[in-house]
Amino acid sequence: MKRLFLSLIICLLTLMSWAGLSSPAAQAAEEGSVYVIPVENEIETGLTASLRRAFQLAEEESARAIVLDIDTLGGRVDAAMEIGELIRGSDIPVIAYVQSKAISAGSYIALNAPQLAMAPGATIGAAEVRQGDGEQADPKVVAFWRAEMIAAAEHTGRDTKIVSGMVDRNVEIPGVKEKGELISLSAEQAVQHKLADGIFPDLNAALAHYGYEDAPTHVYQPTLSERIGRFVTQPLVIPLLLVIGLMGLTWEIVVPGKLFPGVIGAGSLALYFWGHMAAGFAGWESVILFVAGVVLMIAEIFVAGFGIVGALGVIALGSGVVLAAHDTSYGLKAMLFAIILSVVLGAVLFKYFGHLGMWKKIILTDQQEKADGYVPAKSYRHMMYQTGRTVTPLRPSGTAVFHGQRFDVVSEGNWLPVDTDVQIVLIEGTRIVVRQVAGDANKVIPVQEDEEQE
Structure with a gap:
């Protein structure tokens, strides 16, 4: 992540150093x-x-x-x-x-x-x-x-x-x-x-x-800036710079560790904005919007914002690119094209290289294997509909006895006192849900058998 921010800083410094050539x-x-x-x-x-x-x-x-x-x-x-x-x-x-x-x-x-x-x-x-x-x-x-x-x-x-x-x-x-x-x-x-x-x-x-x-x-x-500006603002060059820029930053986010992709991406975006600034189509507000968008999209990874932070980042990033373009409709199309390719590249990189870099810190990769002493949780589904009696109050969780064995149970929501007859109505893994019933305690519901055997 530090390398990504370094790439963005390089982008800004490049723009600032070239700004003097724009006039x-x-x-x-x-x-x-x-x-x-x-x-x-x-x-x-x-x-x-x-x-x-x-x-x-x-x-x-x-x-x-x-x-x-x-x-x-x-x-x-x-x-x-x-x-x-x-x-x-x-x-x-x-x-x-x-x-x-x-x-x-x-x-x-x-x-x-x-x-x-x-x-x-x-x-x-x-x-x-x-x-x-x-x-x-x-x-x-x-x-x-x-x-x-x-x-x-x-x-x-x-x-x-x-x-x-x-x-x-x-x-x-x-x-x-x-x-x-x-x-x-x-x-x-x-x-x-x-x-x-x-x-x-x-x-x-x-x-x-x-x-x-x-x-x-x-x-x-x-001037040199005018000649480069003429080249950068050509219709075929605009989407190429955006694709290289966004894909370079995507590579640096998904597979950090090498500065080269981030620098190439930041340099392409710097060239895009500087060329449009030199041609007189863009101002610093476009650059600020773009950088703010990238920062917000990165923040979405680490901040639980229900997608709002990331959505604002996409809007800011796209607005910066579109406002910089001479033809806003063409700039929007080029930006959408670059985003789609970057998403595809990010998905491919994450699939094959997602275990590298910062993803190791935010994604749980440990597995509970039998060789390490882990065993599957015991199933209690055979106890479905059996009845027992509470030995502690259920508020709403507590303990009940079924066939002389104590089990941790939870009521359907109401509190039940000690010595209340209950019946198991739901089993989810190791979670046993019971309901108060009338009748004899610890009564087992018999299994129905066929009356005739041929």
């Missing part, structure tokens, strides 16, 4: 510079938080323009929509420069920028929304996403028909696409259909086109 370090930039912000790899909630901080720094340093250097195959629709709102709400001019690919949700981000430039060989489009299993999304979701893409095009004055064809296969545009296809445009086609302002060999050429050739450029570099 991006000041990145010096000249006043009036152009802020270049990379939009790379998968679009997810961690990227949204990183871009929000980058936009804030650009405003604080009075940047002349913000350039989104885009190279992505897409990602989460909800994250892309938040980035789109960030672009539309910016007081600083935003330029989207498609370095290589602006596919799916990446095209939505690019279309929200008032100014859009393409690099040679770059592509944009193919923004069909799909479910997690790769299948086409529900028609309602497709309609909603198409409306969002069209709204982005309308906001920046671009061709809404072309944008609609990027999303919906059922849209037919004569001379551009047949029904059943998605639109994905090359750099030349994007300029031809007036989605892009031009093709530029590099970013400096694009900046010169928009009148920023004399402005110094400052490339925003995400």
